[in-house]
Amino acid sequence: MHTTSSEQHKPVIGISCGDLNGIGLELIIKALSDNRLLDQCTPIVFASNKSINFYRKSLSDINFNYQSIKEFTRISPKQVNIFNCWEEEVAITPGQLNEIGGKYAVKSLTAAVEALRDGHIDGLVTAPIHKKNVQSEDFNYTGHTPYLKDAMNAKDVLMFMVAENIKVGLVTEHLPIAEVAKHITQEAILSKLAIMHESLIKDFGIDKPRIAVLGLNPHAGDEGLIGNEEEKIIKPAIQAFRQNNNALVFGAYSADAFFARGMHERFDGVLAMYHDQGLIPFKSLAIGEGVNFTAGLNVVRTSPDHGTAFDIAGKNKASYTSFVASIFSCIDIASARKGYTDRNRNPLKKITASILANAVDERIDLE
Incomplete structure (x- = not known):
C-alpha cells in the first residue's frame, strides 16, 4: 500500500x-x-x-x-x-x-x-x-x-476537563460527598498540581502556566470559621508547590465567587476539590465543546464531557460537538507531546505576552 x-x-x-x-x-x-x-x-x-x-x-x-x-x-x-x-x-x-x-x-x-x-x-x-x-x-x-x-x-492521573476557554482538574473524582473531605490531603493536592502543571506545559504549550486552586468549604473556609481544610491542608500545599517548583499557583479561592467573577479567565488551569465543584461550572462555561482528558499518562486519552444519554439513544438526536472536539484534542495533544519531545519545548504557545508582562502585578492582586 x-x-x-x-x-x-x-x-x-x-x-x-x-x-x-x-x-x-x-x-x-x-x-x-x-x-x-x-x-x-x-x-x-x-x-x-x-x-x-x-x-x-x-x-x-x-x-x-x-x-x-x-x-x-x-x-x-x-x-x-x-x-x-x-x-x-x-x-x-x-x-x-x-x-x-x-x-x-x-x-x-x-x-x-x-x-x-x-x-x-x-x-x-x-x-x-x-x-x-x-x-x-x-x-x-x-x-x-x-x-x-x-x-x-x-503513579497518579488527573481527570482534566479542557476547553479553549477553561481547563478544570479534580483532586477527587467519583466519590460520595460524605467521603470527599477525608481524601483531601496535601499529598493528593501536590500530586494533582504536579500533573496539571506538567500537562499545561507539555500538552498545551503554556510555558509558564498559572493555576488557581479552589477551597473545599463555602467561602474557602472563612479563615477557619467554616472548616479548617483550607488553613491546614490546601494553603500549605499551594505554598509548598509554589516554592518547590517556582510555579505560579494561587488560592485557596471560594469556588462560587471565583467563577461568578470570571476569574477562571485569568488562569490557565483550575484545580477543584471534588466532582461537582469543578464540573458544574466547566459544563456551564465550555458551551458544548468540553473534553475529558486523562493527564498524567504516557499516552493520550480524551473523551466527550457527557455520558451515555440513554434517553436519546437511537433517536438521531445526539450532538457530536463534544465528540469531535475530543478527536481534535487527542490529535493536538499527541502532536504537542511530539513537538515537546523533539525540541524539549512545545512550540504551540498560547500564553499571551500581556499575561507574562502583568504576572508580577497580578500575583499581588490575586492574593
Whole structure:
C-alpha cells in the first residue's frame, strides 16, 4: 500500500465504542462521516461491522463508509477503519441499561487500550460507558480514568476537563460527598498540581502556566470559621508547590465567587476539590465543546464531557460537538507531546505576552 509523506505523519487515533445501547456509535458515525477529518488523522474504531451497521441504518441521511480490519498492518490512511473486536451477533437495544451494553463496551475499551499500549495507535478517544453495567471481576472501576491509570501503570492521573476557554482538574473524582473531605490531603493536592502543571506545559504549550486552586468549604473556609481544610491542608500545599517548583499557583479561592467573577479567565488551569465543584461550572462555561482528558499518562486519552444519554439513544438526536472536539484534542495533544519531545519545548504557545508582562502585578492582586 502506497502512502504519501503527509499520510505517514498523520496520527492514528483509536476510538472505543462505549455502551452499545448509548449514543456512542451514533456519535462516531456522525463525526467520522465528515471526510475532512481524514486529512487530520487515521481513525480506527474498536467495535464490529454489525454494530456499526445497526446504527448506520438509522442514520440514513449520513454517508458513512469504512473498511473492516482484523490486523493493524491493514490500516488504510484514506478510510475509517473498523477493528473487529467480536464477530458474534449482539442484541442492541438503544436506550436500555443492560449487561450486554456494558460487556461489549469493556471488550472495545480493553482492545483499544491494548493497541494503545502496544503503539499501534497514537491516541485514544473513548465513547461513554455506564459505571453500573461495566462492573465485573475483571473490570472493577468507577470509570475510564482509574482503569487507564492501572492499565498504563501510572503513579497518579488527573481527570482534566479542557476547553479553549477553561481547563478544570479534580483532586477527587467519583466519590460520595460524605467521603470527599477525608481524601483531601496535601499529598493528593501536590500530586494533582504536579500533573496539571506538567500537562499545561507539555500538552498545551503554556510555558509558564498559572493555576488557581479552589477551597473545599463555602467561602474557602472563612479563615477557619467554616472548616479548617483550607488553613491546614490546601494553603500549605499551594505554598509548598509554589516554592518547590517556582510555579505560579494561587488560592485557596471560594469556588462560587471565583467563577461568578470570571476569574477562571485569568488562569490557565483550575484545580477543584471534588466532582461537582469543578464540573458544574466547566459544563456551564465550555458551551458544548468540553473534553475529558486523562493527564498524567504516557499516552493520550480524551473523551466527550457527557455520558451515555440513554434517553436519546437511537433517536438521531445526539450532538457530536463534544465528540469531535475530543478527536481534535487527542490529535493536538499527541502532536504537542511530539513537538515537546523533539525540541524539549512545545512550540504551540498560547500564553499571551500581556499575561507574562502583568504576572508580577497580578500575583499581588490575586492574593
